[in-house]
Amino acid sequence: MENLPQSRRTFLTTLTLLLASGSLLVRYLTPRSSGKRRVIVSAAAADVPPGGALLFRTERVALLRDDTGFYALSLVCTHLGCTVTVTEDALACPCHGSRFDRQGKVLKGPADRSLERFRVEVKGERIEVVG
Numbered sequence: 001m002e003n004l005p006q007s008r009r010t011f012l013t014t015l016t017l018l019l020a021s022g023s024l025l026v027r028y029l030t031p032r033s034s035g036k037r038r039v040i041v042s043a044a045a046a047d048v049p050p051g052g053a054l055l056f057r058t059e060r061v062a063l064l065r066d067d068t069g070f071y072a073l074s075l076v077c078t079h080l081g082c083t084v085t086v087t088e089d090a091l092a093c094p095c096h097g098s099r100f101d102r103q104g105k106v107l108k109g110p111a112d113r114s115l116e117r118f119r120v121e122v123k124g125e126r127i128e129v130v131g
């Protein structure tokens with residue numbers, strides 16, 4: 001094997017390490033989403049009462065219905081991630097007292113961001129919440 005000068009060997013080693021770490025960094029920063037549509041939950045439209053909500057506690061999603069139709073909110077509090085509860089007029093977090101209106105907007109902190117809203121697709125008599 002050829003005996004490379006020390007500075008050339010150091011350069012090649014450094015270049016290899018930079019390329020490897022750059023590749024790992026790009027892989028880490030790139031979203032893992034495959035772009036595929038993923039149904040988080042689905043329900044019969046008739047199971048969501050007008051003005052009410054259907055809760056999926058395991059998935060921490062609420063499927064709500066108002067005069068304009070169906071919509072879905074995450075039940076994960078935007079403060080520190082506790083599960084919010086749904087009342088007649090608001091969503092409330094039991095951990096530190098944040099409150100959100102039924103559209104998910106903050107009424108009272110410490111949360112300072114709205115609840116995440118999911119896309120809803122109506123498929124005949126079924127409603128799909130899509131992530």
Ligand code: FES
Nearest residue numbers: 077079080093096
């Ligand atoms: S986690 Fe909900 S208010 Fe803190």
